[in-house]
Amino acid sequence: xxxxxxxxxxxxxxxxxxxxxxxxxxxxxxxxxxxxxxxxxxxxxxxxxxxxxxxxxxxxxxxxxxxxxxxxxxxxxxxxxxxxxxxxxxxxxxxxxxxxxxxxxxxxxxxxxxxxxxxxxxxxxxxxxxxxxxxxxxxxxxxxxxxxxxxxxxxxxxxxxxxxxxxxxxxxxxxxxxxxxxxxxxxxxxx
Amino acid sequence: xxxxxxxxxxxxxxxxxxxxxxxxxxxxxxxxxxxxxxxxxxxxxxxxxxxxxxxxxxxxxxxxxxxxxxxxxxxxxxxxxxxxxxxxxxxxxxxxxxxxxxxxxxxxxxxxxxxxxxxxxxxxxxxxxxxxxxxxxxxxxxxxxxxxxxxxxxxxxxxxxxxxxxxxxxxxxxxxxxxxxxxxxxxxxxx
DNA sequence: CGGGAGAGTCAACAACTGTTGGCCTACAGT
DNA sequence: ACTGTAGGCCAACAGTTGTTGACTCTCCCG
Numbered sequence: 001x002x003x004x005x006x007x008x009x010x011x012x013x014x015x016x017x018x019x020x021x022x023x024x025x026x027x028x029x030x031x032x033x034x035x036x037x038x039x040x041x042x043x044x045x046x047x048x049x050x051x052x053x054x055x056x057x058x059x060x061x062x063x064x065x066x067x068x069x070x071x072x073x074x075x076x077x078x079x080x081x082x083x084x085x086x087x088x089x090x091x092x093x094x095x096x097x098x099x100x101x102x103x104x105x106x107x108x109x110x111x112x113x114x115x116x117x118x119x120x121x122x123x124x125x126x127x128x129x130x131x132x133x134x135x136x137x138x139x140x141x142x143x144x145x146x147x148x149x150x151x152x153x154x155x156x157x158x159x160x161x162x163x164x165x166x167x168x169x170x171x172x173x174x175x176x177x178x179x180x181x182x183x184x185x186x187x188x189x190x191x
Numbered sequence: 192x193x194x195x196x197x198x199x200x201x202x203x204x205x206x207x208x209x210x211x212x213x214x215x216x217x218x219x220x221x222x223x224x225x226x227x228x229x230x231x232x233x234x235x236x237x238x239x240x241x242x243x244x245x246x247x248x249x250x251x252x253x254x255x256x257x258x259x260x261x262x263x264x265x266x267x268x269x270x271x272x273x274x275x276x277x278x279x280x281x282x283x284x285x286x287x288x289x290x291x292x293x294x295x296x297x298x299x300x301x302x303x304x305x306x307x308x309x310x311x312x313x314x315x316x317x318x319x320x321x322x323x324x325x326x327x328x329x330x331x332x333x334x335x336x337x338x339x340x341x342x343x344x345x346x347x348x349x350x351x352x353x354x355x356x357x358x359x360x361x362x363x364x365x366x367x368x369x370x371x372x373x374x375x376x377x378x379x380x381x382x
Numbered sequence: 383c384g385g386g387a388g389a390g391t392c393a394a395c396a397a398c399t400g401t402t403g404g405c406c407t408a409c410a411g412t
Numbered sequence: 413a414c415t416g417t418a419g420g421c422c423a424a425c426a427g428t429t430g431t432t433g434a435c436t437c438t439c440c441c442g
Contacts, residue, residue: 031301033224110222145356153344165336
C-alpha cells in the first residue's frame with residue numbers, strides 16, 4: 001500500500017465520477033432494467049466496457065450508486081417546533097438537489113439490493129436520530145418506521161408517481177400540512 | 192354482435208383469467224421488466240404465445256392487470272371517528288387479499304402507464320370520496336393528495352420495501368398511530 | 383528514446399426478450 | 413362421418429442485454 005496522503009489525482013477519477021453520476025441519473029429516470037449499461041455509458045460519454053472495468057458489474061454499480069448518506073439535521077439542536085419543518089424541507093431538498101435519493105426509491109421497487117439499502121438507511125440513520133430524543137429503544141424503532149411511511153410516501157407521490165395535487169403544493173405548504181403529523185410520530189402517542 | 196345474454200362460457204375465459212392472475216402475481220413480485228411473458232405464461236400453465244393472443248402485447252396485459260377499482264368505503268355512512276380506522280384497514284386488506292394493488296405500486300415506479308393509472312385512481316376515486324365531506328373542491332384535491340402520501344407511503348414501506356418496524360406492527364397498531372394523521376388530512380388545517 | 387502501464391475503443395459472444403406464424407388437436411354442428 | 417373453428421403448442425426471428433477479450437493510443441519514467 002502506497003501512502004496516498006494528499007492528492008493522487010488519477011486521471012480516471014473524473015470518468016469514474018461521471019459514470020456514477022450518469023448511473024444515478026438513469027436509475028432515477030428509468031429504473032434498474034431500463035437503465036442500460038450502454039445508456040449510462042453514453043450519458044457519461046464513454047464506452048460501455050469502461051463501466052465494467054471500473055465497477056465490475058451492473059449490480060456493483062447499483063451498490064455504488066445507492067451508497068450515500070441522508071445527512072439528516074441534528075434534532076437536539078432544534079426546538080420541537082422547528083424539527084418537523086426542518087425534516088420535511090431537508091427531504092425535499094435532498095430529492096431535488098441530485099437524483100441519488102429518487103434513484104434509490106425507484107430502483108428499490110424492483111431490486112432487492114436497493115430495498116435492503118433503504119432498510120439499512122432507516123435502521124442506521126433515521127432510528128439513531130430518533131433515539132436522540134426518544135429514550136425507549138423499542139418505541140424509537142416504531143417512531144422511525146412511522147416517520148418513514150410519511151417521508152417516503154411524500155417522496156414517492158411527489159417525485160416518482162408525480163400525483164398532481166402533491167406536485168402542485170409548495171415546500172412551505174407541505175411543511176405546514178405535515179408538521180403536525182411528524183410531530184405526532186416523533187413525540188405523540190397512538191389512539 | 193350476437194346477443195350474449197345469459198352465460199356464453201367460452202372455454203378460454205378460464206385461461207384468460209389465469210393469465211391475468213399470474214400477471215398480477217409476477218408484476219407484484221418482480222416488477223415489470225423481470226416479470227417475463229414466459230414467466231407469466233409458465234405460472235398460468237400455458238404457452239407464452241397465448242398471452243399475446245389474448246392480450247395483444249405486454250403493455251396491454253399491464254393495462255388489463257392495472258384496471259381495477261379501490262372499492263373505498265362510504266365516508267358519509269361512518270362517524271368521523273370511524274372513518275380513519277376504516278380507511279387504513281381497508282388499504283391493508285386490499286393489499287393482502289390479492290396482489291393487484293402491490294403490482295400497481297411496484298410497476299408504477301418504472302412504467303409511466305402504471306404511474307398514470309395511479310394518478311387516475313387518486314383523481315377519480317379518492318378525490319370524489321373526499322369531496323363528499325369537503326365542499327371546497329380545491330381543498331378536497333389537496334386533502335386527497337395528502338391522504339395519498341400517507342396511504343401509499345404505508346403500502347410502500349410495508350409491502351414493497353418491507354421496512355422491519357412497519358412490517359412488525361399489527362393492523363390495529365398502525366390504525367391507532369395513523370388515525371389522527373388521516374383525521375388531520377381529512378378535516379384539519381395546515382400550520 | 384523506448385517501453386510499460388493507464389485509459390479507452392471496438393467487435394463480438396451468449397443469453398434472453400417480446401413477438402410471430404405454422405401446425406396440431408379436440409369438438410360442435412350438420 | 414366431415415369439416416370448420418376455437419384453443420393450444422412449438423420453433424423461430426430479430427433485437428437487446430450484460431459481459432468479455434483483444435486491440436489502440438498516450439503519456440510518464442527511466
